[in-house]
Amino acid sequence: MSKAANTRLTILHKAFELIYSKGYQTTSIDDIIATTQVTKGAFYYHFKTKDEMGIAIIEEILKPTMQEHFIKPTESSQNPIEDFYNMISYLLLEDPFLQVKYGCPVGNLTQEMTPWNDKFSGVLAELVDLWKKTIINSIEKGKTSGLIRKDVIGEQVAFFILSGYWGIRNFGKLQNDNSSYLVYLKELRSYLNGLK
Amino acid sequence: MSKAANTRLTILHKAFELIYSKGYQTTSIDDIIATTQVTKGAFYYHFKTKDEMGIAIIEEILKPTMQEHFIKPTESSQNPIEDFYNMISYLLLEDPFLQVKYGCPVGNLTQEMTPWNDKFSGVLAELVDLWKKTIINSIEKGKTSGLIRKDVIGEQVAFFILSGYWGIRNFGKLQNDNSSYLVYLKELRSYLNGLK
DNA sequence: GACATAAAATACTAATTAGTATGGAAAAAC
DNA sequence: GTTTTTCCATACTAATTAGTATTTTATGTC
Secondary structure (H helix, E strand, C coil): CCHHHHHHHHHHHHHHHHHHHHCCCCCCHHHHHHHHCCCHHHHHHHCCCHHHHHHHHHHHHHHHHHHHHHHHHHHCCCCHHHHHHHHHHHHHHHCCCCCHHHCCHHHHHHHHHCCCCHHHHHHHHHHHHHHHHHHHHHHHHHHHCCCCCCCCCHHHHHHHHHHHHHHHHHHHHHHCCCHHHHHHHHHHHHHHHCCC | CCHHHHHHHHHHHHHHHHHHHHCCCCCCHHHHHHHHCCCHHHHHHHCCCHHHHHHHHHHHHHHHHHHHHHHHHHHCCCCHHHHHHHHHHHHHHHCCCCCHHHCCHHHHHHHHHCCCCHHHHHHHHHHHHHHHHHHHHHHHHHHHCCCCCCCCCHHHHHHHHHHHHHHHHHHHHHHCCCHHHHHHHHHHHHHHHCCC
């Protein structure tokens, strides 16, 4: 990788970490260049504006990560119910990057940037839609393979699962411990079993 | 009400509206005094800092509203399942103040202010805990009256319901229309029926 | 190795931010 | 009716913000 491409990526990664922990608005360009050791000239060579960088983070960091970790595994799923549970459980309890007190990066950005920034809304909506569609597909497969009841409606379940995930992430932030996660996961299990 | 108490309340109300629609960080004191027609001297007479005003909004606007609209009705509930659905449905589709594109005020503040502001976390946690406890109580009553299965665990369900609500509010913000609400509500109904 | 362009460093600006200092008007206390 | 306290108005400050202008240094190309 060229040196230039490298500084660009450092900016994106460090900025993402800062934004994940502090929020987009409260993360200043000065914050970013201070932690990256990159000068302002370099920053503005790579990104015309702060928002352009924000969008790049979503497109180039969040999107690929999500594709790799959640979309792909779910696509190759044989047992949707089990996999949904494992996906959420992994995200809540095991993912090494995500932290209870900082919530869900996508959820945070959605909350903070919509409704007043259409560009952010657009790319975030795409991202979430991808995830949603994958879940719906997985449910349909489960229905044909007999693992899921035929009267279950994929879109409804997808919204229900993802909403629950976003919401409990907020509880985690509020209490700053994962006890709420554990309680939530038990009910998720019971809900998912109801789809069989 | 005294004139002073009146200006204080105007500040709180208008500031709350601004914060609800724009977020806490992006709402400046200058924004607030501009829309309230209150001078900076008046503002800082009533509130020592911006954060003190933020806390006051939660304690004096959000808390009472919640008590009145969600805690009380749920407490006097005879049919928890039906009332849970109606509560969420009302909040999502009918409440005249809340707007799809702005999400849930409590959820927004939680997302934005935790984890880096302990004072906000504290009062918000109290608020949410109150709501959660009311739901749990309601479930227990439903269990004794036979409307809810005996093996249902109140805390789990409370987390599940509230998480779902917060989460779907985020979807609403993202898409800026209530179509996701309608889909979500159908699955909520089906989930709640599973508790019978 | 000269040259062109890409990449980055430095110093700046104009606007906005939360908060302050100080003085005056309104209301209450006496 | 004077004095005291409450309440509010105006003008300011120091820090921070995103972004720019300009210069300097690498890097690749011939």
